[in-house]
Amino acid sequence: MPPSRPFYITTPIYYVNDRPHIGHCYTTVVADVAARFQRLIRGVGGPPLRGGERAAGTEPSRSDGLPGVFFLTGTDEHADKVVTSAASHGMSPQAWADHNAEEFRKAFAFIGSSHDDFIRTTEPRHKERVTRYVRALMDAGQIYKGDYTGWYDPGQEEYLTETAAREAGYKSAISGRPLVKRTEPCYFFRLSEYQVRLLEHIEGNPAFIQPDARRQEVLGRLRPPAVLNNVPVSRPVTDDPATQWGIRIPGDPAHRLYVWIDALFNYLTAVDTDERRALWPCTVHLIGKDILWFHAVIWPALLMALRACPGYEWVGLPGTVFGHGWWISEGQKMSKSLGNFIDLEKLRAYAGRYGAGALRWYLATQGPLAGNDADFSHAKFVEVYNADLANGIGNSTSRVGNMIEKYFEGRLPAHSPGQDANGRGLRMFPDGGGHRMMDHAGESADTLSATDRIRFDFANNAVALRGGVNLVQFVDQYINVTQPFKVAKQPESSSRDWLATILSDCVESLRVASLLFYPAMPEKMAELWRRWNCNHLRDPDDANSGFVAPLAELAEWGGAYSLRPGTPIRKGDPLFMRADPVEPPP
RNA sequence: GCCGAGGUAGCUCAGCUGGUUUAGAGCGCUGGAUUCAUAACCCGGAGGUCGGGGGUUCGAGUCCCCCCCUCGGCACCA
Known part of the structure; x- marks a missing residue:
């Protein structure tokens, strides 16, 4: 479906x-x-x-x-x-x-x-x-002309909210002169008419406001005895040039649309x-x-x-x-006075040293999506970078690519039939006396593909990115257990077949993992695909050129988009060079 | 003040409607193994009175009460 x-x-x-x-x-x-x-x-x-x-x-x-x-x-x-x-x-x-x-x-x-x-x-x-x-809203009577009454600061030529005026003691914070209550024509939107319908919609659609804590906050302000008032949607146009910027109310050029509604x-x-x-x-x-x-x-x-x-x-x-x-x-709220704002220059510096992909990875996987606010700390950045990227996908692609260059002249060896189960990801491998399932890639792909059929959920993306990390770890475990570097030293031809199987399994699994990493690090994964000659993108030289098939087909283990035996595999330079934790932040 | 969320290993967090074990994961730390790889990878370990106190129960991190602490929201930004 x-x-x-x-x-x-x-x-x-x-x-x-x-x-x-x-x-x-x-x-x-x-x-x-x-x-x-x-x-x-x-x-x-x-x-x-x-x-x-x-x-x-x-x-x-x-x-x-x-x-x-x-x-x-x-x-x-x-x-x-x-x-x-x-x-x-x-x-x-x-x-x-x-x-x-x-x-x-x-x-x-x-x-x-x-x-x-x-x-x-x-x-x-x-x-x-x-x-x-x-x-259209004016014709329907949903936006109407009324009078706005509020506390006006003549010196600043601006209105204050009731709360702000009270806190200021009904005096101008700038000039100290008293605020005046002033009334002038203004257009309003009949928000009050929608309180019940909004409440019903939000209560009936748990996914409408997320995360749930945010939804509860809104519900709390929408449920009786709370009252929704009509909202002003216009501001007056005067001689002040600042008030002449904006979209005019149709048919009434003395008023312009309040910027929030416009936006x-x-x-x-x-x-x-x-x-x-x-x-x-x-x-x-x-x-x-x-x-x-x-x-x-x-x-x-x-x-x-x-x-x-x-x-x-x-x-x-x-x-x-x-x-x-x-x-x-670094554990502190960002503020201009503290001078600890993470601005574009700082982000560029991080991207310059670790790569834009690494920066995106940190933001996407460590960010304050739901839950608590998140900390951008250099130590944490380096930890995550090394654990997930340098020691993870970077190192794993490197060791596999190296062995293929070393043992198979840089060409993907043929997988021996019958030496593993069919399916997605590395299915099983000898582990002591038993077998172990390795199909995280399949799970992640399934989770994602189901996303749209049910309802979009950011959490599924996080699961998929994590699925890529887990799959890389399984490949590393697989290598440690099967020890292809030792198999390579055995002279029998059956060993040669087994070695080919191991390495082609590794390549296929990392290829699937790379698909799951792509959304966070498109350029880096496109680079890997160029080295390994993977046919995922319409234009291999352009990470943004689009995919040749849906994920379910691209990620199918041994499917139409898996690499054919003989495909050139280049190790290349490390995708993510290991970061030194003691080096000062960029 | 009012409403809401939360306080679980050094750090970030899982633990749904109470009883699968002696409370888990990742990172960090530490011991070991290994060498294909980016001193990487793999295996093991250390180990927190689950904010404090009281209660309910045969049994509570998981329910109830009190207290402490942290955080978020309290709009119409005219």
């Missing part, structure tokens, strides 16, 4: 005034790993090349008719501060946004993101569609074309936990409202909103 729906995953669109740091990179890497796993499972074509975006109508071709994968990221550019920042740099808001959006693009290219599109809220395609949505719609505007509309509803919105309320409450309510508008019947709710946690740095 093939997957029935396309896989559509998003990151938040990032605030363009920020400098890219570990938080942005983490979210993007986790989403990227998920997207790559899905492309692997489905055997679909790759993303557009190296950080560019795909033009509408050029979605990945599908090798076998399975629904495709779409990975979206981008930048949020309509905040007032973009205007003031731009001014302080002597640039126009748009030029400043262009410049900073480019920084994010470069960061994501460096981290190996394979997004299919990069949307910016200042793009015409976004602005036009958002304007249409808002007009949320990006998930929809990016796919609201004839070619892409089938991608909706989105499979999963991956976000940081700070913006959970907007994504788990306001956003679905907006979608419910829009869906009721004529022509928008196709607008369903996303499958999952996943709010991950934060990274801390």
